[in-house]
Amino acid sequence: MEEMECGIEKKAAAMAAAEEVGRKEEAAAGDVGLKELSRKLNDFAKARDWEQYHSPRNLLLAMIAEVGELSELFMWKGEVRKGLADWDEAEKEHLGEELADVLLYLVRLSDICGVDLGDAATRKIVKNAAKYPAPSKEGA
Missing domain, CATH: 1.10.287.1080 (MazG-like)
Structure with missing residues (x-):
């Protein structure tokens, strides 16, 4: 059970990190050359x-x-x-x-x-x- 919870937490953390990267890239997208x-x-x-x-x-x-x-x-x-x-x-x-x-x-x-x-x-x-x-x- 703990392994499953750990896996879910890791997946949630990875998704949050990906969303953060996406937000940063989106914010800078208008300035890209x-x-x-x-x-x-x-x-x-x-x-x-x-x-x-x-x-x-x-x-x-x-x-x-x-x-x-x-x-x-x-x-x-x-x-x-x-x-x-x-x-x-x-x-x-x-x-x-x-x-x-x-x-x-x-x-x-x-x-x-x-x-x-x-x-x-x-x-x-x-x-x-x-x-x-x-x-x-x-x-x-």
Whole structure:
């Protein structure tokens, strides 16, 4: 009987510790950068021995599949208003999950290809600013 109680206590303690870690990660989640996501994804893949499957082609195809799942959330809804005022919380949560799936595959793909995604995105914004300059405010 004592062994069973000890096992239950250990299980409860482990669950409480996992919940605490989850809360800490959730609190810091809004501040995570691309390099940190890349590190977490790399650790995740290594722990599961998935690196062998993470070729650029496989990651790209997986990301495209996730974009398809994301697209399904908007299918048949017509024009969706900014802020998703007409969506319930479950729909918004599902949207967040699908957006995260696309982001995570994109980060992993860029890492496997040796592309610094943050740097590439910053350079692209500068390039787009030169290509599409903001309208002049001289007339205002």
